[in-house]
Amino acid sequence: MRLLLIEDSPRLQESLSAGFSRAGxxxxxxxxxxxxxxxxxxxxxxxxxxxxxxxxMDGLDLLRELREGGSDxxxxxxxxxxxxxxxxxxxRRGADDYLTKPFSFDELLARVEALVRRxxxxxxxxxxxxxxxxxxxxxxxxSDGTDLRFTNRxxxxxxxxxxxxxxxxxxxxxxxxxxxxxxxPESNTVESAISTIRRKLREAGSVAEHRLQTRHGLGYxxxxxxx
Numbered sequence: 001m002r003l004l005l006i007e008d009s010p011r012l013q014e015s016l017s018a019g020f021s022r023a024g025x026x027x028x029x030x031x032x033x034x035x036x037x038x039x040x041x042x043x044x045x046x047x048x049x050x051x052x053x054x055x056x057m058d059g060l061d062l063l064r065e066l067r068e069g070g071s072d073x074x075x076x077x078x079x080x081x082x083x084x085x086x087x088x089x090x091x092r093r094g095a096d097d098y099l100t101k102p103f104s105f106d107e108l109l110a111r112v113e114a115l116v117r118r119x120x121x122x123x124x125x126x127x128x129x130x131x132x133x134x135x136x137x138x139x140x141x142x143s144d145g146t147d148l149r150f151t152n153r154x155x156x157x158x159x160x161x162x163x164x165x166x167x168x169x170x171x172x173x174x175x176x177x178x179x180x181x182x183x184x185p186e187s188n189t190v191e192s193a194i195s196t197i198r199r200k201l202r203e204a205g206s207v208a209e210h211r212l213q214t215r216h217g218l219g220y221x222x223x224x225x226x227x
Contacts, residue, residue, distance in 0.1 A: 001046040001116050001156060002177045003027040006036035006062070007078070008054055016049070019105050020112075024139060024152035026179050033057025040066055044176060045073055047115045049108075052079040052090070060093050067094040074115040078108070113137065120163040129162040130211035130222050143206035153178065154197050157190070161212070161222040170219035194220060 003020055007013055008031045020027045028043070030036040034056035040048055052059035063075060075097075077090045082100040090098050096118075097111050113136055117125065125137040133142045139155055141148045150158065156178050161169055171190045178190075194212070201209040211223045 001025055001160065002043075002179075003112065004036070004039055004043070004045045004048045005029045006031075006033065006040075006048065006054065006059070007051045008032060009051075016105075016108075019109070022152075023109055024156045025112075026156075026177065031055075033059060033062045037062045037065055040071065040073060041069065046119055046177065047112050048073050048075045049078050049112070050075055050095070052077060052081055060090065063090075063093045063095060074119055076108075076111055076115060078103070110137075127159070127162045127165075129165045130208040130224055131206060132158075132162070132208045134159055134162050143201070143204055143208060146204060148200060148204050148206070150197065150200065154193055154200075157193055158197055158222075161220060165222050165224060168215050168219045168221045173219070 003025050005013065005016055005020075005027055007016070007029070010031075013029050013031065017027055017029050028039060028045075030039050033054035036050070036054065037057060040062070050059050050063065054062070059077065059079070063077075066073065066075070075095050077095045077098045078101065079086075079090075079098075080101045081090075087098045087100075096115055099108060099111060113125070117136065125135060127134040127136070131143055135141070136159060139152070141150060141155065141158065157174060160174065160177050174190050194214070198209055198212055201212065208222070213221045213223060215221055
């Protein structure tokens, strides 16, 4: 899944980027409000983490412009502004969640995971699709009670296809949600990852191998049942 972090502290940029990358997220990092607004308008993110005290444009002004422009991106405000009045204002300006500094990274990660689930209209961290149980909290996949091993990148691709089960997802959409601006993939990276996922499903004897379909010239689809 793809995140946008709008934060001007180099220390937080580095630590949060590393933390979310370890958790398997693709994350773009911007250090000022003006560029942050441009990124948020240009790309489709599963969640945006927004500081309020930013150079160029204040975070609340950025949020207001996003909402006035019709954006439905899920936004978590991460800020040192901690008064009740400021939290209320942030939520009323259109934020989906509000977390004050200092904070626990585990709590931030859990809140972001909840926002991503909400984006795909699911409150359960476990997705049951095509004979697979995909647990976004544990970052695990099982089939008929057997745990399957995937890399973080493979897991995120499979999770994204499961979130959009029954829909054809293009290679470009997968790249947009899995990779970031500074880590763009080679032209065959997604195809190679899908092939590896299929192989692991086949070796585990999972019926999902036959339900992870390639629609030639269109993209990929994880079907509940084989067609």
